[in-house]
Amino acid sequence: MKTDIVIVGTGVSGLYCALNLPRDKKIVMVTKADDDKSDSFLAQGGICVLKDENDYDSYFEDTMRAGHYENNKESVDIMIRSSRDVINDLVGYGVRFEKENGEFAYTKEGAHSTSRILFHEDITGKEITSHLLTSVKELDNVTIIENFTMVDIIEENNECFGIIGYGKDGKYIDIQADFTVFATGGIGGLYKHSTNYRHLTGDSLAIALNHNIKLQNIDYIQIHPTTLYSTKKGRRFLISESVRGEGAVLFNSHMERFVDELLPRDVVAKAIQEEMKKDNKPYVWLSMKPIPTEMIKSHFPNIYKHCLEEGYDVTKECIPVVPSQHYFMGGIKVDLSSKTSMNRLYAVGEISCNGVHGKNRLASNSLLESMVFAKRAAQAICGEIKTVTFDDTIKEADAALYANIEKLKEEYKKIVLDEIEREKQSH
């Protein structure tokens, strides 16, 4: 198969990239699962925006402080300055954010010194991503292929000419393209406890390592302090930071508070882990009782409902919470236009690393960052597209190389986890 641009992933970053590419270019989007099974659909808390010019310094400082001042300042500046445009675009696609008296209502999460987060109940990700997906499906130039797993890229002399993967029937297909965009999300599927979808296993990191594509900070992995404790298999259910932003508090097994709940995620997660160790318990308690019942039901209906299904009424009782793998700050190293170290290959969203989050992401910066830099990738591709030609002599993939899918999965997992460990040891 031959196309102009192939995008791997149908989360916010892949979809928004497609929407910003020229309509006269043929685009193929592939996704490992159904097109609505991405972490983007799971985002609860919201999306940050620069409320007004007076908030710039404070927003910049909050992002830097959360990132331990290891952030790339240029990336942070671009993200903040581009935020209003992204929100305007989203509203144009039909996304609804909470309003009060006709004006946007803002909420707050940990490590934010003011309320600057737009939200839609506690299903902001679903509200945004479903509208983007609908808009992409209306485009004649985009084809979405579901249940297609990329296992490799087509490369010659550090240039990318598309991808290789297998569909539902297990048959391998080449998708040759002038440009390839990795929008493959996080790596939570590699971990036992994670809030991420299990199919997000960082495949593109293994592919990048096999092709000497540069990575950055791949041991910077965010642990979310509060996910609902459960012994069930599968992903962990997130209890959004914004419940603490609205007043929820943490207790140890003696019902004593032990940390300022609004400190950055890594600090709160560490305090919880220490407390669990001290008390020899697999969880601590979170009380949402300081939040008025009506607000719980209107602002956090999904959390309220899910906890009820698990047997907890959050308006009346504490829930057990435990830290889990949540977000990947590192990834495939990209420049400010989301270009990787390989020609014709871009990476956007959670799998990319432009340094915007530093060592630790500020809550609700990731949906925004994903979209800001996906649009920049689209703009850069538009600029480059006029200058590239496609080489018809590219050889077809040798499917025999990938014949044992289960073995390949294990190999890729090992490659990535070993590299994360190696990076950790190097500090």
Ligand SMILES: Cc1cc2nc3c(=O)[nH]c(=O)nc-3n(C[C@H](O)[C@H](O)[C@H](O)COP(=O)(O)OP(=O)(O)OC[C@H]3O[C@@H](n4cnc5c(N)ncnc54)[C@H](O)[C@@H]3O)c2cc1C
């Ligand atoms: C529970 C939860 C709550 C969150 N809450 C918030 C929040 O309130 N605010 C915020 O800003 N951020 C939040 N985040 C983070 C945010 O949702 C993600 O960082 C962001 O959506 C990532 O978007 P993405 O496009 O990079 O990846 P994703 O949305 O994860 O999409 C990845 C895509 O890549 C595809 N893919 C992966 N590997 C392959 C492969 N080998 N072949 C083919 N396809 C592949 C997947 O199938 C999927 O379509 C939350 C995350 C979680 C898990």
